[in-house]
Amino acid sequence: MLFELAVIAAMATAQVDTTTVATGLRRPWSMAFLPGGDFLVSEKEGGLVRVSPEGTKHPVAGMPADIDNVVANRGDNSGLFDVVLHPDFTSNRRIYFTYAARGADGSTTRLATARLLDDRLVEFRSLFEATPRSAERVHYGGGLLIDDRRHLYLTVGERHFREGSNPPLPVSQDPADRRGKIYRFTLDGEPASGNPDFGANAVPGLYALGIRAAQGLAQEPGGGRIWMSEHGTHRGDEVNVLRPRANYGWPVHTSGRYRDAGYRPQALPGAIYTAPAWTWMDRTVAPAGLVVYSGSQFPEWRGDLILAGLSTGSLLRLDVEGDRILGEEPLLTGTRLRNVKQAPDGTLYLLTDEDDGRLLRLERRP
Template structure:
């Protein structure tokens, strides 16, 4: 009942957001599929039936027999039941053409993996499932202790890659911090530079330790129809630099219709801590991180940058995909930076969505220690530099203290330097014992961490590949669920992580 109440609450909030910003067709389709997921999980025929058209048929082929259920026959199979243990539901892909769509979804229980293919149509009553074909198989039991994770280099020759966005399971866009935005083919190993990037991009001149360059690349949730991509990079004006967020149309191998969405004024001479992490939330909004840009606390002004609501640096933002500001953003006052969502950020790069809960999590670089994992909360103040789990680079720094201010504690922090970067919640069948775990890459000593998460609590942490360290910039899954790493090297690599126990 608690989870059903949570679902209803989330759905109410979701539809409330729609009233202010019309939902995309993909969001409407995902809502229909979520009805199906919730009804399937609890045996609620009202929820399942709501997702299906009256003419819907459900088909599969099992034990040499073709099986065809009408909607009423299928609903007759359901009885109310407890939610299965370790249930994970996932929308693998959605393809939309006019008022028709197809979707591939997965429902994973403790014992079985169900894969469904839906054909959907948009009617006067909204998007509904017109028919379904399905299959399922039993999981091969593999405990997390028995997982044997192995690396396979898929592609190299990347120039300090920062981010990857999969166009298909075979093709992807990769942003190179010290190179270009490139389209790669994982099968042929071909690389094609994307033309048309804005000319104000600042290059990394100092090499190692210089954070300047090209950062995140993210696809619009409705990319197949609108071809929008979102990018962050270090922009230059004269000899000064800052973080910039843009939207563009990917036309073949060229950027067109470039639209600046956010510029983190002021431009300064520092070449550090730009931030640049970008992610879409379940609400269809664009969230991104902006670093405070300072290297040493001795350079902090009287009101620290990350605590100054009028200063655009050292914050996390939430905007609409067109750059406008959502009406339901938290209120920080008339002088606050537009789109401000949370403050007190030093150098956050990684930000990710936990698709099973809808929560956003982000990583944070400390100074001497002080590396953190945080759950993003609307209006939260994460404390920097007034409050930190590490030490200052400038030992004599004494931040101003506001006894009335409330700060949000991290979900996790390390006692050693990790330099956490891109992070990702794993969901899939290959590393089944890792489902729901948070995977975090680190630059310091080249680490990959697996964090076991319960709600907003991190219960344990395991460092992986301690015998083959390499600086890790990003952890990501492809549309088919394959797990990949990007390495932060001059000869950067795309590495597939495989489970040798299930080969």
């Protein structure tokens, strides 16, 4: 009963509308806010595009030759993923981005960096590859975040469509396997000092494990908590607080149902599992990008999570108190949403997951 009351209390805040800033984007995945007001948008089935506030698009040249962005069907997760700016972008023009990198033996999640000069990438450098490559084209992860201490976080999915494709010790539970993990690096791509110790054979840079398909990362203003969204299977979508050395349980512990009904995974000896802050048992949300709101346009939302959902085409507000989520409020429905970002001036922008994708600005309805 207390939970039900909390959910009801979270309802009935501001009413919203959207204004279209740009159209014709090829399933946009993420965006970064450039000095001067332009947007740098990553297209899952395209490349990087600089978009003006008036909606004019300028493709960025120099994308890596091994990007696997020819998507066979809606269930194909391959493509270009997240993009973030270096904290000193104004002086060094450096960006970080993730994508599905192809090779003769399949594809893998790659973290790369380059400099953006005159709508062209130069000085490309690969920082991390989540090998081994796989012929499966799902669950790459690819979420990025640079925190207030200049650490670079990366999400990598477990890369299996069916749970039974795992070895006896699932890849996301194995510290020596690069898949199904969260990493924390320096801005040069080295393991960050102070990272947890997962043992002698652990992948360098490992920060947390037990991940299925996490994409969204967002930090509270002022160096607060980092929140993470994760896709479940047959429901079981989650929002988590990112903690060092946490094991989020997949596939040993999940609130969703396995695709392989008889699957029984082997547990990592001595594992302690971190419960989600929020999970959806009644429906599939497919949570993607999220942001901790701190703007002035919607003061009643400050400190809450605003989350984009792919499955039901929803924009949700999650009512946050400390490290707990008390309830949810639907803000928009009907269009698949890939991401939500807050601009430096506090404005919220959305990306729709469509062949003719749109960049939208969220407005308060009078």
